[in-house]
Amino acid sequence: MRMQPVNQISKKGLKVWRLYGVMQSIIVLLLAIGAGVLAYIFEGPWWIYAIAVAVVLLYAYLFVYLFPKVRWMRWRYEVRESEIELQHGLFIVKRTLIPMVRVQHVDTSQGPILRKYDLAGITISTAATNHTIPALITEEADELRSRISALARVAEDDV
Numbered sequence: 001m002r003m004q005p006v007n008q009i010s011k012k013g014l015k016v017w018r019l020y021g022v023m024q025s026i027i028v029l030l031l032a033i034g035a036g037v038l039a040y041i042f043e044g045p046w047w048i049y050a051i052a053v054a055v056v057l058l059y060a061y062l063f064v065y066l067f068p069k070v071r072w073m074r075w076r077y078e079v080r081e082s083e084i085e086l087q088h089g090l091f092i093v094k095r096t097l098i099p100m101v102r103v104q105h106v107d108t109s110q111g112p113i114l115r116k117y118d119l120a121g122i123t124i125s126t127a128a129t130n131h132t133i134p135a136l137i138t139e140e141a142d143e144l145r146s147r148i149s150a151l152a153r154v155a156e157d158d159v
Helices: 012-041 047-074 112-116 138-158
Strands: 076-079 083-088 094-099 105-109 119-125 130-137
Touching (some): 012 047, 012 112, 012 119, 012 130, 076 138, 083 130, 105 138, 112 119, 130 138
Antiparallel strands (some): 076 083, 119 130
16 A cells, blocks of 8 residues: 655644534534423433533534544645545545546635635545545645646646
């Protein structure tokens, strides 16, 4: 098996994913509070409160701390002259090779949270699929988009 790709996404991406985890945890907390209020109104058993607290704490630990860290450690990419290699996954690590001759266009995207951290994502489109490299520093993402676009044109000319 080949060596894993050499480039890693920005460390700021870890902060962004943790922020997303905090926002999701707040939603789970509100749902747990709602379940607690219903249990109080209908005089439910005390263990419903304990389960609600445990679910919120477990969810917050997983989605704010553990999953973003593992996801960041596993996300790697490498752009070569003839192909782009991506590696990502939480429990199952997926490795993808995208031939340059198949690349149709390359986009960068940046939402408000990514913009706050000066990050952007790159989407590489082929005829059948789209592949995304998330959380790159904006300048690096722009340079990578230009490089992939130029390599794809060269690969197309060679065919």
